[in-house]
Amino acid sequence: MIDGSQVLVTAGIVLAFALNGAVIFTILDVKGASWMQRRPGPLHVGLRGFIFPLAEIIKFFQKEDITPTNVDSAVFKWAPAYVLASVFGLFVVVPISPTLVGSDLDLGVFYLLAISSLSTLGVLTAGWSSANKYSLMGGIRAAGQLIAYELPLILAVVGVVIQAETMSLVGIVEKQIEFGLPFVLSGQGLAFLIFMIAATAEMMRVPFDMPIGESELVSGFLTEYSGVRFLIFYIAEYMNMFILCAVASTLFLGGYHVPLLPAEWVNFYGPVALLTKTVLLGFILVLVRWSFPRFREDQLQNLAWKILIPLSLLNILITSIMKVVF
Amino acid sequence: MDEILNAASIPYVSEASVSVEIETEDMTLNIGPQHPSTHGVLRLVAKVDGEKISSVEPVLGYMHRGYEKLAEVRTYPQITTLVNRIDWVSGFANEIPFIAATEKLMEIEAPERAKHIRLILTEMARIASHFVFNGAYALEIGALTPIFLAMEDRERILDLIESVTGGRFHPNFNRIGGVKPAAGSGPTTKKNIQDLPAGFYQDTRDAMEKVLEAVERMEDLVGGNEVFKVRTKGVGIISKELAEEYGVSGPILRASGVKFDLRSQTDFLPYDKFEYEIPVGENGDCYDRWYVRLLEMRESAKIILQAIDSMPSGPLQTKVPKVIKVPKGQSYVRTENPKGEMGYYVISEGGLGPYRLKVRTPSFSNISILPVLLEGQLLPDLIAIMGSLDFVLGDVDR
Numbered sequence: 122m123i124d125g126s127q128v129l130v131t132a133g134i135v136l137a138f139a140l141n142g143a144v145i146f147t148i149l150d151v152k153g154a155s156w157m158q159r160r161p162g163p164l165h166v167g168l169r170g171f172i173f174p175l176a177e178i179i180k181f182f183q184k185e186d187i188t189p190t191n192v193d194s195a196v197f198k199w200a201p202a203y204v205l206a207s208v209f210g211l212f213v214v215v216p217i218s219p220t221l222v223g224s225d226l227d228l229g230v231f232y233l234l235a236i237s238s239l240s241t242l243g244v245l246t247a248g249w250s251s252a253n254k255y256s257l258m259g260g261i262r263a264a265g266q267l268i269a270y271e272l273p274l275i276l277a278v279v280g281v282v283i284q285a286e287t288m289s290l291v292g293i294v295e296k297q298i299e300f301g302l303p304f305v306l307s308g309q310g311l312a313f314l315i316f317m318i319a320a321t322a323e324m325m326r327v328p329f330d331m332p333i334g335e336s337e338l339v340s341g342f343l344t345e346y347s348g349v350r351f352l353i354f355y356i357a358e359y360m361n362m363f364i365l366c367a368v369a370s371t372l373f374l375g376g377y378h379v380p381l382l383p384a385e386w387v388n389f390y391g392p393v394a395l396l397t398k399t400v401l402l403g404f405i406l407v408l409v410r411w412s413f414p415r416f417r418e419d420q421l422q423n424l425a426w427k428i429l430i431p432l433s434l435l436n437i438l439i440t441s442i443m444k445v446v447f
Numbered sequence: 448m449d450e451i452l453n454a455a456s457i458p459y460v461s462e463a464s465v466s467v468e469i470e471t472e473d474m475t476l477n478i479g480p481q482h483p484s485t486h487g488v489l490r491l492v493a494k495v496d497g498e499k500i501s502s503v504e505p506v507l508g509y510m511h512r513g514y515e516k517l518a519e520v521r522t523y524p525q526i527t528t529l530v531n532r533i534d535w536v537s538g539f540a541n542e543i544p545f546i547a548a549t550e551k552l553m554e555i556e557a558p559e560r561a562k563h564i565r566l567i568l569t570e571m572a573r574i575a576s577h578f579v580f581n582g583a584y585a586l587e588i589g590a591l592t593p594i595f596l597a598m599e600d601r602e603r604i605l606d607l608i609e610s611v612t613g614g615r616f617h618p619n620f621n622r623i624g625g626v627k628p629a630a631g632s633g634p635t636t637k638k639n640i641q642d643l644p645a646g647f648y649q650d651t652r653d654a655m656e657k658v659l660e661a662v663e664r665m666e667d668l669v670g671g672n673e674v675f676k677v678r679t680k681g682v683g684i685i686s687k688e689l690a691e692e693y694g695v696s697g698p699i700l701r702a703s704g705v706k707f708d709l710r711s712q713t714d715f716l717p718y719d720k721f722e723y724e725i726p727v728g729e730n731g732d733c734y735d736r737w738y739v740r741l742l743e744m745r746e747s748a749k750i751i752l753q754a755i756d757s758m759p760s761g762p763l764q765t766k767v768p769k770v771i772k773v774p775k776g777q778s779y780v781r782t783e784n785p786k787g788e789m790g791y792y793v794i795s796e797g798g799l800g801p802y803r804l805k806v807r808t809p810s811f812s813n814i815s816i817l818p819v820l821l822e823g824q825l826l827p828d829l830i831a832i833m834g835s836l837d838f839v840l841g842d843v844d845r
Contacts, residue, residue: 154591154592157592158591158592158595158596159595159596159599160595254474254476258498258826327589327590327591328589328674330589331827334589334827335483336483336484336586336587336588336589336830337484337826337827337829337830339482339483411591411592412590412592412668412672413589413590413672413674414585414588414589414590414672414674414675414678415588415589415590415674415678415827416674416677416678417677417678417825417827417828418498418825418826418827419498419825420677420678
């Protein structure tokens with residue numbers, strides 16, 4: 122029996138967390154860009170530039186939502202919603218505090234990785250249905266890239282799962298509390314690095330933004346989208362960035378836990394702690410985005426298959442041996 | 448790391464024992480005329496198989512403005528307004544060779560001071576042009592930040608050009624036999640006309656300091672970036688022989704290892720008085736072409752600083768008749784434009800305007816190498832190679 126109120130509460134948590142996360146990361150990205158590039162707009166205009174992202178979002182609502190004549194209309198229209206929904210799904214299992222969690226699944230990590238690969242389909246269909254050669258190439262690039270980086274992402278997490286002996290995300294955090302050190306400092310440093318690189322590729326952010334690659338493919342799979350549908354993709358991108366950073370801080374940085382603070386107060390400081398860690402990781406991504414060029418498609422595939430996957434397999438091997446020895 | 452990333456990836460045609468061979472047609476991809484990285488309205492008709500390009504055909508002419516024909520119905524002083532619109536990124540550098548060709552026909556020479564001012568502004572135009580290239584090239588490779596920084600730095604140079612000439616892009620500052628008095632200095636009949644604005648020397652010194660800083664920063668931010676290196680090193684190699692065969696010029700030729708710079712051969716600008724180096728590349732790849740231009744900015748800044756220090760005094764203008772008539776004859780003057788070799792071939796029948804004006808623009812000759820370079824490359828490399836040739840469409844089509 123599914124408890125109706127439980128579903129509502131879960132949906133409420135997910136919505137609040139996801140939307141706020143997207144807003145926070147949009148502001149972070151825009152402010153980071155303007156800070157690094159000396160753009161006066163988002164840095165000084167209107168409440169020190171903080172209402173700039175708001176203006177950007179309102180702009181999208183004003184724009185006409187164009188559906189070109191030759192597109193596969195139904196698929197074209199539903200693809201953004203599909204991408205957004207698959208990102209939403211990720212928020213369900215991430216613990217904001219020990220009790221404030223959408224659903225503490227026993228197979229939380231498994232669920233997370235399974236859902237995160239769903240958005241590939243949305244991106245691919247968006248590119249395919251747009252009836253545009255640039256969109257098509259963008260969509261295919263996205264599919265190739267997401268499949269390639271799904272593997273190191275999963276394999277990096279496998280190391281954590283072996284060390285924590287559980288797939289529940291709350292369980293993984295509890296294990297780190299029990300151990301006294303976050304996993305990034307106790308054996309999973311390499312996995313953390315691989316996870317962050319693969320996650321950046323999953324988000325399709327610089328230096329892995331070939332699916333969008335505006336200097337080559339105009340705007341990749343987003344070329345034909347405009348108005349609100351573009352906005353949905355845009356929000357999904359930032360939500361995805363936020364949730365992957367949140368997952369990384371949960372898996373590797375101890376999630377909601379802060380050492381030296383009393384455990385019974387965790388419901389108060391937990392969300393703040395998680396948010397702080399997430400924003401710090403996001404800030405690194407912002408720095409990377411605004412200072413790196415993008416890889417070429419084949420270089421990106423080589424990086425995944427020839428460097429990241431062997432390294433993550435090595436990480437699993439080392440973790441397993443350490444687990445058996447100690 | 449580089450070797451792994453650039454290793455010949457999956458063989459293009461798999462020789463594995465697949466029983467069904469799927470033959471697919473090449474897709475024709477129209478890159479441009481409206482595309483973010485074709486520098487305007489160049490159109491490339493590319494046949495692509497997936498990411499791989501089998502052939503490329505550049506289609507020109509979307510920006511043809513008929514300047515050569517227009518010049519036939521204009522007088523000589525009017526033509527300067529046309530020629531600085533050919534390559535608008537370095538407008539001033541385009542005026543000089545035309546003026547020099549005309550002066551050669553009339554057998555007059557500009558005074559030393561005017562020559563110095565011309566040289567300083569030409570080098571400023573070169574710096575401005577290379578700033579645009581440096582920013583835009585990083586943008587094409589995918590880095591967004593350098594263009595903002597480069598544009599801000601270029602603005603200082605444009606401000607200086609504006610303070611002397613009154614125009615940022617189209618200075619229209621040269622007169623046959625000299626240069627115009629500075630912007631806002633009153634009618635030329637006044638006794639003490641001001642040629643350079645007050646504080647110009649100090650402003651220029653400050654600006655050049657900033658240019659040297661910017662070059663250093665660019666070297667660090669873009670050149671020191673691993674991803675940038677992986678994307679540009681060994682990509683789009685133009686060998687010495689190929690470069691000479693196709694008649695590419697300017698930084699592209701020098702990046703391929705040919706030490707050829709027309710500045711040392713010009714007699715109408717006093718380059719021989721100053722010390723500067725000619726940066727030369729080794730491999731002729733995209734990275735070298737980027738790096739040579741970056742180093743050239745440094746050399747240009749040095750030339751400007753020297754020219755400021757040794758500025759001679761004297762008149763701005765030699766005596767020329769009120770109505771300029773050029774004697775019958777023909778002359779060709781070529782010079783080192785920021786983008787390569789630029790030449791003007793003027794044929795005069797003795798009238799108020801030329802009988803025929805042929806413009807040899809660097810960009811047009813430089814992009815003739817595109818089909819050869821791009822064959823068999825990947826689509827992202829197409830952008831990297833195209834960007835490294837640094838052409839302006841106005842310069843291609845005239």
